[in-house]
Amino acid sequence: MAHEVKQTTDGLLINWLRNIGDSVAAGDIIAEVEADKATVEIEAGSDGAVLELRAEPGDEIGEGSVIAVIGAAGETIAAASDSAADQTSPEESTPAANGQSLADDGRVKASPIARRLAAEKGIDLARIQGTGPGGRIIKSDVENVRARPALPPVPTTAPAGGGQPTWGKMPEDDVEVLPLSRMRRAIADGTIRSKSNTPHFYVTVEADVEPLLALRAEINAQLAERGIKVSVNDMLIKALALTLREFPNLNTHFYGDRFVQHQRINIGIAVALPENGLLNVVCHDADSVRLSEMAVNNKAMYERARAGKIKPDDIRGATFTISNMGPYNIVDFSAIISSPEAGILAVSSSRRIPIVRDDGTLGVGTRMNMTLSVDHRVSNGAEGAAFCNALRDLIENPLRMLDLQQA
Amino acid sequence: MAARNVAMREAIRRALREEMHRDENVFVMGEEVAYWQGTHRVTRGFLEEFGERRVRDTPISEMAIGGVAVGAAMAGLRPVAEFMTINFAFLALDAIANHAGKVRYFFDGMFKAPLVYRAASGWGNQATASHSHAPEPIFAHFPGLYVGCPSNSMDAYGMLKTAIRDDNPVLFTESIALYPKPGPMPDEGEELLIPIGKGDIKREGDHVTLVAYARGVDWALQAARQLSKDGIEAEVVDLRWLRPLDMQLVYASFKKTNRCVIVEESLPMYSFGSEIAALLQENMFDYMDAPIKRVAAEDVPLPYSKTIELLALPNAQKVVDAVKEIL
Numbered sequence: 001m002a003h004e005v006k007q008t009t010d011g012l013l014i015n016w017l018r019n020i021g022d023s024v025a026a027g028d029i030i031a032e033v034e035a036d037k038a039t040v041e042i043e044a045g046s047d048g049a050v051l052e053l054r055a056e057p058g059d060e061i062g063e064g065s066v067i068a069v070i071g072a073a074g075e076t077i078a079a080a081s082d083s084a085a086d087q088t089s090p091e092e093s094t095p096a097a098n099g100q101s102l103a104d105d106g107r108v109k110a111s112p113i114a115r116r117l118a119a120e121k122g123i124d125l126a127r128i129q130g131t132g133p134g135g136r137i138i139k140s141d142v143e144n145v146r147a148r149p150a151l152p153p154v155p156t157t158a159p160a161g162g163g164q165p166t167w168g169k170m171p172e173d174d175v176e177v178l179p180l181s182r183m184r185r186a187i188a189d190g191t192i193r194s195k196s197n198t199p200h201f202y203v204t205v206e207a208d209v210e211p212l213l214a215l216r217a218e219i220n221a222q223l224a225e226r227g228i229k230v231s232v233n234d235m236l237i238k239a240l241a242l243t244l245r246e247f248p249n250l251n252t253h254f255y256g257d258r259f260v261q262h263q264r265i266n267i268g269i270a271v272a273l274p275e276n277g278l279l280n281v282v283c284h285d286a287d288s289v290r291l292s293e294m295a296v297n298n299k300a301m302y303e304r305a306r307a308g309k310i311k312p313d314d315i316r317g318a319t320f321t322i323s324n325m326g327p328y329n330i331v332d333f334s335a336i337i338s339s340p341e342a343g344i345l346a347v348s349s350s351r352r353i354p355i356v357r358d359d360g361t362l363g364v365g366t367r368m369n370m371t372l373s374v375d376h377r378v379s380n381g382a383e384g385a386a387f388c389n390a391l392r393d394l395i396e397n398p399l400r401m402l403d404l405q406q407a
Numbered sequence: 408m409a410a411r412n413v414a415m416r417e418a419i420r421r422a423l424r425e426e427m428h429r430d431e432n433v434f435v436m437g438e439e440v441a442y443w444q445g446t447h448r449v450t451r452g453f454l455e456e457f458g459e460r461r462v463r464d465t466p467i468s469e470m471a472i473g474g475v476a477v478g479a480a481m482a483g484l485r486p487v488a489e490f491m492t493i494n495f496a497f498l499a500l501d502a503i504a505n506h507a508g509k510v511r512y513f514f515d516g517m518f519k520a521p522l523v524y525r526a527a528s529g530w531g532n533q534a535t536a537s538h539s540h541a542p543e544p545i546f547a548h549f550p551g552l553y554v555g556c557p558s559n560s561m562d563a564y565g566m567l568k569t570a571i572r573d574d575n576p577v578l579f580t581e582s583i584a585l586y587p588k589p590g591p592m593p594d595e596g597e598e599l600l601i602p603i604g605k606g607d608i609k610r611e612g613d614h615v616t617l618v619a620y621a622r623g624v625d626w627a628l629q630a631a632r633q634l635s636k637d638g639i640e641a642e643v644v645d646l647r648w649l650r651p652l653d654m655q656l657v658y659a660s661f662k663k664t665n666r667c668v669i670v671e672e673s674l675p676m677y678s679f680g681s682e683i684a685a686l687l688q689e690n691m692f693d694y695m696d697a698p699i700k701r702v703a704a705e706d707v708p709l710p711y712s713k714t715i716e717l718l719a720l721p722n723a724q725k726v727v728d729a730v731k732e733i734l
């Protein structure tokens with residue numbers, strides 16, 4: 001029976017890696033798509049032969065659209081199309097707004113009835129392109145969004161860019177005008193939307209990282225023969241995930257009229273890319289995955305991200321995000337929440353600094369600042385502080401992670 | 408219903424005649440209503456038919472016309488007092504707003520004022536700034552006074568008959584531009600009473616609600632026909648009465664269309680359009696799919712120049728443009 005290959009993210013078809021008639025096995029890479037933030041490889045979902053290719057390189061293809069049909073060699077397209085029809089269940093809406101539905105202050109422009117219908121249907125207005133005057137989202141735009149699953153899926157990337165206001169008159173000489181990359185546009189849209197719509201508050205704590213660094217050295221000594229090296233970031237992700245387990249309210253996404261609390265703890269990791277790029281890859285089940293396994297997986301994801309060969313799952317499903325600027329020798333910074341997540345942890349560099357010990361004497365210690373950004377619609381300062389203290393305690397007593405890991 | 412169309416002035420005349428025959432307490436008064444046969448010919452032939460006692464010319468004093476009507480009504484008659492144009496009724500505002508509209512409340516119902524003020528209203532033909540008002544909303548401002556503003560012959564007939572029979576004072580305005588407009592009427596001997604405060608859907612449509620009264624209904628209907636060529640179906644709500652307002656009719660339409668353009672002959676500030684728009688946003692906020700638009704005269708003293716006069720006034724094209732702005 002024929003099987004459709006569905007596009008899993010918006011993007012530009014770059015290459016077909018198989019031709020019509022070629023046989024493929026499930027999992028084979030059959031196409032490369034340039035998505036907002038990365039080149040995504042599209043896998044065949046079943047064994048068979050390529051019966052039909054429905055897009056040309058260079059075509060814009062939307063999430064959920066059928067781009068190829070795979071079936072038994074010799075099977076006719078008609079039969080394939082028939083069976084394809086009853087499989088068609090694209091659950092997603094009109095893909096991501098291109099920015100035209102944003103008011104100057106970044107607020108989504110939507111009519112009152114569109115807002116009410118969207119709330120009733122559980123649709124995130126930020127994902128809809130408005131067709132009303134001035135890009136306003138109107139009733140018909142919401143009505144045209146097809147039904148979606150009970151829980152809204154986590155956006156895989158920031159919404160696609162476009163339509164940002166032009167700031168003033170463009171000088172004519174002595175400037176070079178550069179186009180926005182798709183990734184830069186997505187970052188622009190995602191950050192302005194979050195920063196404009198999310199009431200951030202910030203909590204900063206300082207942690208003694210010497211115990212964590214010592215434990216890491218011990219762990220890596222054990223793993224050396226397997227060629228595995230756990231990074232500081234891996235350990236911080238583990239500590240963050242285990243702390244989130246104690247604070248489920250912060251592993252919650254805000255959807256305007258309700259909260260969606262996640263059972264899984266998937267940590268998004270901000271990765272700097274060449275050419276001023278930035279991408280959040282996702283460490284799934286960071287609380288329960290073994291540290292050595294996480295280290296291997298994360299390293300592979302970073303490499304894929306930097307090579308522009310990311311897989312859809314690499315960037316899907318984050319429930320909370322960490323941004324670690326430790327390698328950049330900085331004292332402190334705060335990060336913009338990746339909406340609709342409830343918070344983001346900004347980790348700064350470990351530094352040798354003078355300290356006051358518990359007995360009142362002066363000494364030299366290794367300290368690291370962490371600043372938690374929290375969506376105030378989801379949580380309050382007291383919880384933010386409690387969370388930061390719990391996280392610090394775990395980092396300063398890292399052996400406790402062994403115990404928590406079993407929970 | 409008779410096939411023969413009748414001009415709105417004739418429809419009003421017929422309503423008056425029938426009510427005067429039905430109830431001998433009904434009488435007409437005003438400037439030139441008797442011997443001159445009425446400035447707008449509404450009372451043509453009345454002097455001969457009903458005599459001087461019931462068809463009374465008055466001095467050129469609107470305050471007297473307004474005040475005498477209140478006194479006559481309090482004393483048990485049912486006056487139909489004509490202001491030659493509503494521009495002059497400003498002089499009688501004390502009688503209209505402070506007396507006609509309040510006497511029943513002042514005296515706890517001991518007295519009532521079952522009267523009708525008829526007034527020709529609106530602009531056109533370079534009557535200029537002081538003679539071109541369509542100030543119905545000013546009069547509708549005051550509780551205690553009903554305000555009726557028909558858009559066609561049938562409505563004018565049915566509304567005026569109801570107004571004369573009602574025990575409360577009614578200001579009944581007649582658009583000068585609509586006097587010659589022909590329209591269907593009930594057959595002779597067939598009677599029609601349109602309840603006070605009852606609006607009417609003049610055209611059905613799903614895409615936008617045009618709320619209007621009197622001459623605005625004509626522009627709305629013309630605009631609706633033009634919009635229909637572009638596949639836009641406008642619903643035209645003729646409120647007919649500015650007080651009380653049939654807002655339930657507007658709400659029902661708005662719930663269907665989610666968009667509204669308000670059309671009126673009058674000025675834009677503190678207007679019919681302002682009131683409808685305010686009520687819509689207060690009560691229908693969750694049904695709004697676009698801003699409410701208003702089409703009214705420009706906010707200026709009406710100029711004399713024919714060309715500029717037309718620019719300053721509403722028309723069907725302005726309604727079409729407003730609809731397209733919000734679709």
